[in-house]
Amino acid sequence: MTDHMRALGVHLFTATGAVFAMLAMLAAVEGEWDLMFLWLVVAFAVDGVDGPLARKYHVKHYAPEFDGVLLDLIIDYLTYVFIPAFALFSSGLMDGWTGWCAIIIITFTSALYFADTRMKTKDNSFSGFPGCWNMVVLVIFALEPNFWVSLGLVSVLAAAMFTRLKFVHPVRTERWRWITLPMALAWTLFAGWAAWFDFYDNSWAHWGLVATSVYLLLAGIAQQLFPTADDGAEAASDQ
Numbered sequence: 001m002t003d004h005m006r007a008l009g010v011h012l013f014t015a016t017g018a019v020f021a022m023l024a025m026l027a028a029v030e031g032e033w034d035l036m037f038l039w040l041v042v043a044f045a046v047d048g049v050d051g052p053l054a055r056k057y058h059v060k061h062y063a064p065e066f067d068g069v070l071l072d073l074i075i076d077y078l079t080y081v082f083i084p085a086f087a088l089f090s091s092g093l094m095d096g097w098t099g100w101c102a103i104i105i106i107t108f109t110s111a112l113y114f115a116d117t118r119m120k121t122k123d124n125s126f127s128g129f130p131g132c133w134n135m136v137v138l139v140i141f142a143l144e145p146n147f148w149v150s151l152g153l154v155s156v157l158a159a160a161m162f163t164r165l166k167f168v169h170p171v172r173t174e175r176w177r178w179i180t181l182p183m184a185l186a187w188t189l190f191a192g193w194a195a196w197f198d199f200y201d202n203s204w205a206h207w208g209l210v211a212t213s214v215y216l217l218l219a220g221i222a223q224q225l226f227p228t229a230d231d232g233a234e235a236a237s238d239q
Contacts, residue, residue, distance in 0.1 A: 007054075007063035014050040014068060017043045017075035021083060028087050033141060036087060037195035040134050043079040045188060047072070051171060073114055076131075081110040084137035088150075093140060098151045106133055109158040124172035125220050129160040135187070139213055142194050142206045166220035175223055180216070187212035 024039035050072070054060075059068050085106040089099045110131040113119060121127050136157060140150050168176070170184035190208035197203060 003057070003062045006057045007059040007061075008066075010050060010053045010057055010059050011063055011066045011068060011071065013046065013053065014071055014075065017046050017050075017072075017079060020046065021075060021078040024079065024083050025086070028083060028090065031090070033087060033091060034195045034198040036083070037138055037141070038192065040079055040083065040138075041188060041192045041195060043075070044134065044191075047076065047079070048171060048184065048188075077110065077114055080131055080134045081106060081114075084133040088137050088140065091141070093144065094147045094150055098147050102151060102154050105154055105158045109161050113161045121166060123175065124169050125223075126167040126169060128163050128165060128167070129157045130167055130169075131161060135191075135213060135216075138191050138194070139209050142199050142203075142209055166224050168216065168220040168223070170216070173220070175228065176219060180219055183212050183215050183219075187216065 020039045020043040024036045024043065027033075027036035027039060050068075054068050059066075085103045088094055088106075089103045094102050110133065113128065113131050116128075118127055119130070136153065140153075145153075168180050170180050171177075173180060186208065190205045190212060193205040194200075194203060194209060197205075199206075
């Protein structure tokens, strides 16, 4: 197999995320939330694997006819933002005006964030909350908090998208990757388990979701609070 074919294969693999997005959307329209989240978890897994494959096979060099970054962003907006927002609104977890507020906040701010050229830091983390609403909404489905809590969470995270708070990339952020990557894999396992059993109350997977979500949400901020010498040099260069 030629280098071009390998690189092209990575693009084709990334594009399967669009298929999984459509399958998730069809399940959402039917109100089959467990099936919807299972497809979103599959898409999440594809998104976690295609990046390392793209770098390994140098897709920018060997298959430049397709823009892998743009392809990834299109699919991410569907699976991370659009479909989860639809589910949050249509499920009844946020009825009335709170639901309308949530979907407007999520879709509007995420569209701006995904187009922001400053979203990545020099250590390949995210600057601001990276719009992972699929993860947030799945936890809301699992725990079913009061709608005020859900609206507050959505509002705070949406505002955090436009701050300089750091959020780790599970694969690309090198610092603490030895624990961050297993946490992301564990989150995927817990999410799949919870969705498979239709978010059964008091499932052990719910608490696993909470623990891994809290880590992934706060790890980057903790790194800012306890910087290394390299982090200090990076901050100085940004000023």
